[in-house]
Every structure is written in structure tokens, then in C-alpha cells.
Amino acid sequence: MVCRWFVANTYSRLLLSLLTVLLIGISAHAQLLDTRVTLDLGPGSLDKCLLQLQQASGLPFAYETTGLRNFPVGAKSFQDEKLSVVLRYLLKGTGFHFEEKHKVILIGPAEREERNPGADRLFKGVIEDKETGERLQGVTILDPEHQNGGTFTDKDGYFSIPAISDTLKLRLSYMSYKPVEIVLHGVNAPMIKIKMDVAHEGLDSILVVASSDITPFSPLSRIKLSFSELSFLPRFAGDVDLLSMVKTAPGIQEAYDGSGSLIVRGGSPDQNLLLLDDVNIYGATHLFGLLSSVSSRAVKDINIYKGAFPARYGGRISSVWDITLKSGDLEHYHGSVSVGTMAADFSLEGPIVKNKTTFSIAGRRSYHDYYVRLFTPGLNFYFQDLSFKLRHRFSDKDQIFLSGYISQDRFKLTSDSIQIAEGQYLKQTIQMNTENRAAVFRWQHNYSGALTSNLSISYSAYKLAISNQYNNVSQLVDTVYVRRGNERITTGVSDLTAKFQARYAPGGKHEFEAGIFYMRHNFDPHSIRQIITVDYTPQRPFIFVPTVLQDIVNDNGVNEAGFFAEDNMMLSPKLRLSAGLHFNRYFYEKVSYSSLQPRFNMRYQFNEKWSANLAYARMQQALHRLSRSQTSLPADFWIPSSDTIKPQISNQVSLGLNGQIFNGLLDLCIESYYKDSRNVTEYLTFRRVTSVSSYGSWASRVATGDGEAYGVEFSLRKSKGKYRGWLSYALSWSTRTLPDVNYGQTFLYKYDRRHNLNLVNTYKFNKHLELTAVFSFQSKPKPPTLIIRTADLPWYDKEVRAFIATTDLRAYHRLDLGVNWLSQFKEGVTGVLNLSVLNVYNRQNPFFYFVSNTDAQLSGTSLLPIAISLAYTLNF
Structure with a gap:
């Protein structure tokens, strides 16, 4: 423990020295x-x-x-x-x-009203997309004459900003939109409505050319994405995918090639909270993780927090993925249709009643199952999903939203009898079905320009069913052994949530946000049904007594309730602080846990180009996801905290520096973090079973302990000109210490990767043709430690020695290329032809590593060879 703290402290001192050198090197810009x-x-x-x-x-x-x-x-x-x-x-x-x-x-x-610092006035307003009427969240609003005069719009597009005269000049900037400079006259009006235009490539901004985007309360460790930033990347199956962009960001890595299990700063896949219009989604991917479960055409924007979590979020300890669906155009109908080599998708939005009621709908369905069976007999798998959103405006003060989502995955693989050893043959059928459902109703009310509230009720459900049937035939001389097995796993969880939150932004030096929430979790029984029979022929047949094992999580329900509060403060023209508190109370059977989670994020603005952030966040997670394998495959189930397994808790501190170099040509970000986690769970690889009752208890299948992760992340981005792209690099460490495992010694976590490098490049030759390339690298992982209780090691000494002797892991690297040909048929109607080549040099990266339950052999299986994808999208 002392050594680990010494390494962390040494690392922190080196990082602080690096940041100090960089800060000293920032020179004042020329006039x-x-x-x-x-x-x-x-x-x-x-x-x-x-x-x-x-x-x-x-x-x-x-x-x-x-x-x-x-x-x-x-x-x-x-x-x-x-x-x-x-x-x-x-x-x-x-x-x-x-x-x-x-x-x-x-x-x-030249003539300006003399400003009286003691006579503050308040401008209030809402910012919308000019074409669709969509409210824009996170628009940066600056008073260019006063560095301390600034704010940004909330989730519903509202803002308020003080002034000390009846006239106020504002500069508005927002990702993928034209910058706007506007002069407001008169104060204390009921509401000012401002509309912003999407910035199309090649359009000149003659009247206003804005400077860099400076967000007054810019969260540390946040990634903000929009569909326009995703559309140029190479596409798997022709689909523009959220995961393609996210996994190229520093601090976020994919567990294994195509697994879709994203690891954020040394955490585990279950420690990521996915919110779709503020409702929790448990299944984040399709096709074993090859595609995200939410169609990007349905998404308005996505905010990903790796640290410095705002107080309103809770329930996970590694990251938060806040996805907002499109609300629909208030005046016009438009949408898209895309057909690719493996899947098709569509989207449509528009008014039901102009300027009052809108809708937005998007869906996908893969159809490769119709022809994949021709090339791979016995294989059949597909996915489909559908999302929609309805909005009705009663007035500028009141509007309601209704969102819905459903997704399904089906997989079946039947193998003919294959030889797995001399005289031994195996025939097997594997099936997996997953399903996600979600719905949320939200009422948003604006009491004044400074006070808004949201009341929401949501429901989410997740189900997983896996079955494995096999015949194992062994022939020795004149004796045939036939082993038949039938194993089935079923599990599920559902949530019912109610939440009320309000935001009060009187202007000046404070912006408040607070809320209360209640959540009920219900767990479907998790059961394992296993029947094994053995025939001895031809001498004498014998049948083992079938064994049925069942493990049921108490379905009386789990209750969580709490509140949160946060204040965004301007301490000085250059120093801003966001401080908050999240309180959670957890109830399950006779067990209850309380958690007080402080959060703060401090930002110091050196000048208009450079700033530094320091943040701390404490998070708690009451649910655990247990995996029955040492891989990232979805053969797992969710369980609640209990008297034997406590909620997971993490503490994370982050320090970062953001700025621009080469006269604003490149954006530079350097960020470090240290995170410790407690009560993390790991599923046992092997365990002694003394009775059927001990086998059936899920509490006996896990080991708990502590985790530690730290590292430094670096990104360099070019977002202007014909050539655009970014480089991201992360140097990180992740460990686990389980008192009952490995003699209590600390070991590297199975997802530990020392080096992660991503290069994203796009070059636009003209308004019709653009080329893209994405290269990713992850260093060779250390062999994972078998999760075996120390007391059981003597019984598995042979397996441990065999595992160590056969472990051979590989580094991960891959290159994807894409070509987009854009054409415009008439005003508002465009087409995009995309050709993507994935894994260009056919690198055999492991899809997962499998630990045999009999001899502890570790083997890697590759899933994604070189693949060519073609898709055409029509936007109208």
C-alpha cells in the first residue's frame, strides 16, 4: 500500500511540474x-x-x-x-x-451609456435551432467586453445573464453552428428568443467571425459529441455509430476488439451509466458490442463525463453517458434513409401541429441473417431497434415530452460434429437473446427566465437469456462415452424512476440546480438450469441423475431515494467553481446504506486561450454486474448490494490544462487523474463447492476488494481547414486488491492497458469528396490473474500452473479507412455514398480470451478480419 501511494504521489509531482512548465510557456498574444x-x-x-x-x-x-x-x-x-x-x-x-x-x-x-456597477439588470432568453426549433443545450454566451460576463444554456435551452445597462452585446458560439453576435435592447422582458443556424461547409461568415469557444463552466473530463462529428468516420455495416467516435477519446478504451465493452479510466463495463433522455439503459450495444444500441440518427447530442461528475448524476462510479434524443422539427418534415451491406436504418421528424406538436422517430434492422447462413451454415444473428420522441408546446413556459425505446438481439450458432481431439467429437448449439425497453414522460415548466423545472417519470427493463446444448462423444477402443449437456441462463432487471429538478439562474455570480429522485429496481429471477447425462455404450448404458440448480435474487425490489444540489459560482473574473452534493439512501430487505457524495470542479482562466481545471468527485454504485466468464461477453447478470456485498464507492481527483497553440490552429488538452474504488466485485474463475446449496448462492461466487487507477491523458485536435482530426494518447495503470484472492496481493486488472493511442484523420478535397482514416493501438496486456480464493488454491494448483504456462496475449492495433462521396440533388436533398474498409491489414486482434473451466487454458478468438462495407444514405 505504501509503495502504491509513493508511486501515485511521485506521479502527481511529476505531472504538476509538467503543467507548471506548460503554464510558464504560455506567452501573451500579439496585438x-x-x-x-x-x-x-x-x-x-x-x-x-x-x-x-x-x-x-x-x-x-x-x-x-x-x-x-x-x-x-x-x-x-x-x-x-x-x-x-x-x-x-x-x-x-x-x-x-x-x-x-x-x-x-x-x-x-462610440457613445455608450456609463455603466453603474451597482445597477445590475437581467436578460433572460432561450436559444433554438433556426430550422427545427430544437432547444440547444450548452450554447456558450459571452459578453465580449467583460470577461466575467458569461453563461451557457441549460438542458432546455434557457439562459439568463446580468447587465449594467439597457443594452448588452453578446457573442454566441455552439458546436457545428454559426457563431452569432447580437445586441439586446431593454431588460426584464418576459423572454428573448434567439435562433442559430447550422454552419455548412463553405459558407462565409462575413458579419461576425467569433473567437474560440470559451465555456464559463466548462466541465473537466467531459466529451461532447454531435451527429455531424460522427458522420465522416469509417462505418461498420454502413452505419454511423456512436461507439466509433467515443472509443477514440483519451481515457476510454474497448476491452477487446469488437466487444463493445468500454473501459473508462480503469473501471469495469458495468460502471458506466447510460442515460437515454434521462432513463437508464442497461444494454449499450448490439452484436456482442460491434454497434451501439442507439441509432445516431435519433440523437441530438451526447455528453460523456469521465470525471468531475455534476451533482445531478449518480448510480455508477466510472462514467456517465447522457444522450438526448431529437425532439422534432416544429415547421418542416425531413429525415433520412440508409441502406448498407449488413443493415438499413431510417429517421423522420416533423410537426404534427405546426409550432405546437412534433415527433421524431428512428429505427434500424440488420438483414445479414438472410444471407450469412449461406456462407456460414448454422449461424443466424440479427438486431433491431426503434426510438421515438413526441413533444407538445403549450406555450413558451410549458412543454411535455414522451420518449420511447426498444431493442432486440438474436443469436444462434449450431455446429456440426467437429473433432476437438483424437477420438473426441463435439456438437453444440448456442443461443442468446437480449431485449431492452425504456419509456419516459417529462414536463418542463419555465416559471421565469431565471427559474425552470423538470418533472419526469421513467421505466426501463433489460432481459437476457442464454442456452447451451452440446453432445460430447469420446471413443476409446471399443467404448463410447457420450456426454450430453443442457444449460440455460436467464436474468433481468427493471427500473421505475421519478425525478424532480429545478434550475435557478438569477444571473451574476451564481447558478443553482437542485432536485429529488426515487428509484425502484426489480430483479427477475436469475436461474441456471443444467442437466447432464452420460451414456456408456455398448456394454451398459448409465444415466446420471439430472441436476437442476437455481439461484433467485429476491424480487421484493430494491429502493433508492435521494437529492442533489449544485451551485455554479463566479468567484472572480478568472476563477469559477462548481460545487455540489449528491445524497443517496439505499434499501434492500433489511439492509440500508447511505451515501453523501461531494463534487467540485474549479476552473482558472489564464487568458482567452488557456485555462486549468481541478476537480474531485465521489460516486456510489449499488448494483453489481457479475460475469460468468473472464471475458467481456454478455454472459452476466445484475445483482443488488446486500449484507455481504456492499455498494461500490469511488473517489476521483482530476487536474487538467486546456488551451490553443500555433495561433489557435490546434487545441491542446492534458489531463491527469487518480481514482480509488472500494467494494468492487469479481466473479470467481474456480471455486470449491461443498454442497448444492453453496453452489446456488450468488454471494458465494464473488470476491470483493479495492481498485486503483491513475494516469495521464493527452489530446491534440485540429478542427479548421480541409484537413481535420485529432490525436489522443493515454498512459494508465489499473489494479485490483482482493483480500481473499491471490494471498491478498495487488495484481493488474484484466483490462489494464499501459498505452492507448488513437489517430483520427479526415481530408476534404472539395464539397463532394472526403477521405478518413482511424488508427488505434493498445499495448499488450499483462496475463490476467485467475480469481480463485486463496483457501482454494491447493485444489487448483494444476490449473493455475497450466494457465500460466499457456497464457499468450497480444497487442491490439487496427487501421480503418473510409471514403464519402457527397452529392446534392436539390435544395434540402443530399446523398452520401460511403465505402469503408475495416481492419485494412487484417490484424487478428482477439475478440475475447476464454478461460477453460476444466484445464485453465487461455485462448484468444478473433472476430473481425478485414471487412469492406458499402452504404448509401439519402437525406431529405
């Missing part, structure tokens, strides 16, 4: 107004001359053309003159003045 320009101004209006100057200097300008068109300007030439001199000539006698703010040249009326 834009000193830029030298050469141009010949012809006679014309002031607005046209300013546009000519903007193009000659190549610098960002922000101004309104309306008041400038009436001022004529005479012809004049400038040779290597300062920009400030040229502007003085142009604006002389016009009543306008110029200034540099946030690396933008602002031009506006």
Missing part, C-alpha cells in the same frame, strides 16, 4: 491592431470598405452593417500600414469606434 496591411481602397460605402480590409488583413471582425452603409469612404492607398491607422481613417467622423476584444476587432457606436 491585432499592430498588424501591417497593404491595400488600395476604392470609393464606396463604409461596410464594403471594412469587408475589403478584413479580407486583406485576414483577421476576424465583428460589426453590424446596418449603421455603416450610409457612410461613404473616399479612395486611398495604404502601404505596410498598421491596422489601427487604417481603421482611424475609415471611422473618422462616423460616430463609430474600434477595439480589440478576445482576438476579434469589434466595431460599434
Whole structure:
């Protein structure tokens, strides 16, 4: 323990030194107004001359053309003159003045009302998509004249911001949207409605060129994605997939190739909370994890938190995936249809009653099961999912939402009799069926521009059924041994949740959010039914007595209730703090646990380009997912905490630095973390069974202990120009210490990967053709430790020695390529032809490693060879 703390502390000191060096190296930017320009101004209006100057200097300008068109300007030439001199000539006698703010040249009326710091006023509003009417969450709103004047929209698009005059100039910026600079007049109005346009490639923003996006309360360890950022990546089965983007982010890795089990900062797959319109989804993937379970065409945006969790989230200890579905266009119908080599999908949205009631629906279905059986007899598998959302606006103050989701996976593999050893043959049939259902009703009310509330009731259910039938025939001389087995596993869990939360943003230095919640978990019986018979022929047949084993989790239900509160505070113009508290009370049978979980995220803004964050979060997870294998395959089940298995708890601290280098060309992020976890569970690889009753208890099948993870993450991103992409790298450690296993010694976690590297590249030749490439690398994992109780090791000494002798793991690396050909038929109707080549050089990466229950042999199985996918999408 002392050594581990020494390593962690040494690592922290080295990281702090690195961050200090980087901070010292940040230099002040040069004054834009000193830029030298050469141009010949012809006679014309002031607005046209300013546009000519903007193009000659190549610098960002922000101004309104309306008041400038009436001022004529005479012809004049400038040779290597300062920009400030040229502007003085142009604006002389016009009543306008110029200034540099946030690396933008602002031009506006010279006469301004004297500001009285003691007379704050409040502007309130809502921001929507101009075309669809969709409320936009997380829009950055800045007062360019005052660094401390800023906020962002909440989940329903509302904002409030103080002012000290009756006029306020704001700069709005949002991912994939045109930046907007707007002047508001009058205060304390009921509501200001602002609409933003999607930024299409090739469109010029002449009036406003915004500087970098600075979010006042930018959460540390958060990844924010939209469909536009996913659409260019190579596609499996022709489908644009959420997982394709997410697993290229630093700190997030896929357990094994195609497994879909995502590991976040040394956690386990069950420690990730997936929220779809605020309802918990237990099954996150299709096809053993090859595709995410939610169609990206149904998604408005997704926020992924790896640390610095806001107080409103709870129930998992590694990450939160908050996915918001599209609400539907208020005025127009549009959608898409996509057909690929393995699956097809569609989406449609529009008004039921214009400007009142909308709908959005999206679905997918794979059809490769119709022809895969031609190439692989006995194999049949497919998936399908459907999601929808209804919205009705009673007024700008009240609207209701109804969301629904359903997904299914079916898999069946029947093998003919195959020889597995000399004189030994096996015939087997494996089936797996999974199903997810979810629904949520939400009422959103706006009391004023500063106070909004949401009341929601949701339901979610997950079911899994696996069966394995086999005949094992062994022939020795004149004796034939026939072993027949029939094993079936069924499990499931469902949730019913009610939640009320409110956000109060009076403006100024505080923004409050608080809420209460109640959740009830119901567990379907988890049962294992195993019947084994053995025939001895031809001398004498003999049949073992069938064995039926059943393990039932008490289905009386598990109850959780609690509250949360958070305050986003502006402590100074450069220092901001988000501090919150999440309280949870857990009840199961006669057991109860209480948890007080503090959270804080502090941000210091050095200048408009560079900032640093420090965050701490405590999380608790009352549910555990136990896997019956040492792999990431979904042969597992959910159980509640009890008197013998306590809730999992994690404490995580993060430190990060964000900024821009090379004059804003590249975005740089360096982040470190340290996380300790308690009461983590691991399913025993082998265990002694002294009676049928001890075999049937799930509590006897697990070992609990502590986990530790720490590392540093690095990302470099280019988001402008024809060539775009990013590089992400993570150096990390993850360990487990189980007192009853491995003599209590600490060992590397089975998902520990020392190095993770991702390179994402896209090049747009023109408005029709773009190329993409994604390369991923994970270093060779250490051999996993067999989870065997120390007291049972003497009985499994042979198996442990065999396991160590046969373990051979491999590093993971893969290259995917994609080509997109875009065409436009008419206004609003486009087509995209995508050709993707996955695993270009046919690397045999392991899909999973399997530990034999008889001889502890560890073998890797590959699933994804080189694959070519073709898909066509029509957007209308």
C-alpha cells in the first residue's frame, strides 16, 4: 500500500511540474491592431470598405452593417500600414469606434451609456435551432467586453445573464453552428428568443467571425459529441455509430476488439451509466458490442463525463453517458434513409401541429441473417431497434415530452460434429437473446427566465437469456462415452424512476440546480438450469441423475431515494467553481446504506486561450454486474448490494490544462487523474463447492476488494481547414486488491492497458469528396490473474500452473479507412455514398480470451478480419 501511494504521489509531482512548465510557456498574444496591411481602397460605402480590409488583413471582425452603409469612404492607398491607422481613417467622423476584444476587432457606436456597477439588470432568453426549433443545450454566451460576463444554456435551452445597462452585446458560439453576435435592447422582458443556424461547409461568415469557444463552466473530463462529428468516420455495416467516435477519446478504451465493452479510466463495463433522455439503459450495444444500441440518427447530442461528475448524476462510479434524443422539427418534415451491406436504418421528424406538436422517430434492422447462413451454415444473428420522441408546446413556459425505446438481439450458432481431439467429437448449439425497453414522460415548466423545472417519470427493463446444448462423444477402443449437456441462463432487471429538478439562474455570480429522485429496481429471477447425462455404450448404458440448480435474487425490489444540489459560482473574473452534493439512501430487505457524495470542479482562466481545471468527485454504485466468464461477453447478470456485498464507492481527483497553440490552429488538452474504488466485485474463475446449496448462492461466487487507477491523458485536435482530426494518447495503470484472492496481493486488472493511442484523420478535397482514416493501438496486456480464493488454491494448483504456462496475449492495433462521396440533388436533398474498409491489414486482434473451466487454458478468438462495407444514405 505504501509503495502504491509513493508511486501515485511521485506521479502527481511529476505531472504538476509538467503543467507548471506548460503554464510558464504560455506567452501573451500579439496585438491585432499592430498588424501591417497593404491595400488600395476604392470609393464606396463604409461596410464594403471594412469587408475589403478584413479580407486583406485576414483577421476576424465583428460589426453590424446596418449603421455603416450610409457612410461613404473616399479612395486611398495604404502601404505596410498598421491596422489601427487604417481603421482611424475609415471611422473618422462616423460616430463609430474600434477595439480589440478576445482576438476579434469589434466595431460599434462610440457613445455608450456609463455603466453603474451597482445597477445590475437581467436578460433572460432561450436559444433554438433556426430550422427545427430544437432547444440547444450548452450554447456558450459571452459578453465580449467583460470577461466575467458569461453563461451557457441549460438542458432546455434557457439562459439568463446580468447587465449594467439597457443594452448588452453578446457573442454566441455552439458546436457545428454559426457563431452569432447580437445586441439586446431593454431588460426584464418576459423572454428573448434567439435562433442559430447550422454552419455548412463553405459558407462565409462575413458579419461576425467569433473567437474560440470559451465555456464559463466548462466541465473537466467531459466529451461532447454531435451527429455531424460522427458522420465522416469509417462505418461498420454502413452505419454511423456512436461507439466509433467515443472509443477514440483519451481515457476510454474497448476491452477487446469488437466487444463493445468500454473501459473508462480503469473501471469495469458495468460502471458506466447510460442515460437515454434521462432513463437508464442497461444494454449499450448490439452484436456482442460491434454497434451501439442507439441509432445516431435519433440523437441530438451526447455528453460523456469521465470525471468531475455534476451533482445531478449518480448510480455508477466510472462514467456517465447522457444522450438526448431529437425532439422534432416544429415547421418542416425531413429525415433520412440508409441502406448498407449488413443493415438499413431510417429517421423522420416533423410537426404534427405546426409550432405546437412534433415527433421524431428512428429505427434500424440488420438483414445479414438472410444471407450469412449461406456462407456460414448454422449461424443466424440479427438486431433491431426503434426510438421515438413526441413533444407538445403549450406555450413558451410549458412543454411535455414522451420518449420511447426498444431493442432486440438474436443469436444462434449450431455446429456440426467437429473433432476437438483424437477420438473426441463435439456438437453444440448456442443461443442468446437480449431485449431492452425504456419509456419516459417529462414536463418542463419555465416559471421565469431565471427559474425552470423538470418533472419526469421513467421505466426501463433489460432481459437476457442464454442456452447451451452440446453432445460430447469420446471413443476409446471399443467404448463410447457420450456426454450430453443442457444449460440455460436467464436474468433481468427493471427500473421505475421519478425525478424532480429545478434550475435557478438569477444571473451574476451564481447558478443553482437542485432536485429529488426515487428509484425502484426489480430483479427477475436469475436461474441456471443444467442437466447432464452420460451414456456408456455398448456394454451398459448409465444415466446420471439430472441436476437442476437455481439461484433467485429476491424480487421484493430494491429502493433508492435521494437529492442533489449544485451551485455554479463566479468567484472572480478568472476563477469559477462548481460545487455540489449528491445524497443517496439505499434499501434492500433489511439492509440500508447511505451515501453523501461531494463534487467540485474549479476552473482558472489564464487568458482567452488557456485555462486549468481541478476537480474531485465521489460516486456510489449499488448494483453489481457479475460475469460468468473472464471475458467481456454478455454472459452476466445484475445483482443488488446486500449484507455481504456492499455498494461500490469511488473517489476521483482530476487536474487538467486546456488551451490553443500555433495561433489557435490546434487545441491542446492534458489531463491527469487518480481514482480509488472500494467494494468492487469479481466473479470467481474456480471455486470449491461443498454442497448444492453453496453452489446456488450468488454471494458465494464473488470476491470483493479495492481498485486503483491513475494516469495521464493527452489530446491534440485540429478542427479548421480541409484537413481535420485529432490525436489522443493515454498512459494508465489499473489494479485490483482482493483480500481473499491471490494471498491478498495487488495484481493488474484484466483490462489494464499501459498505452492507448488513437489517430483520427479526415481530408476534404472539395464539397463532394472526403477521405478518413482511424488508427488505434493498445499495448499488450499483462496475463490476467485467475480469481480463485486463496483457501482454494491447493485444489487448483494444476490449473493455475497450466494457465500460466499457456497464457499468450497480444497487442491490439487496427487501421480503418473510409471514403464519402457527397452529392446534392436539390435544395434540402443530399446523398452520401460511403465505402469503408475495416481492419485494412487484417490484424487478428482477439475478440475475447476464454478461460477453460476444466484445464485453465487461455485462448484468444478473433472476430473481425478485414471487412469492406458499402452504404448509401439519402437525406431529405
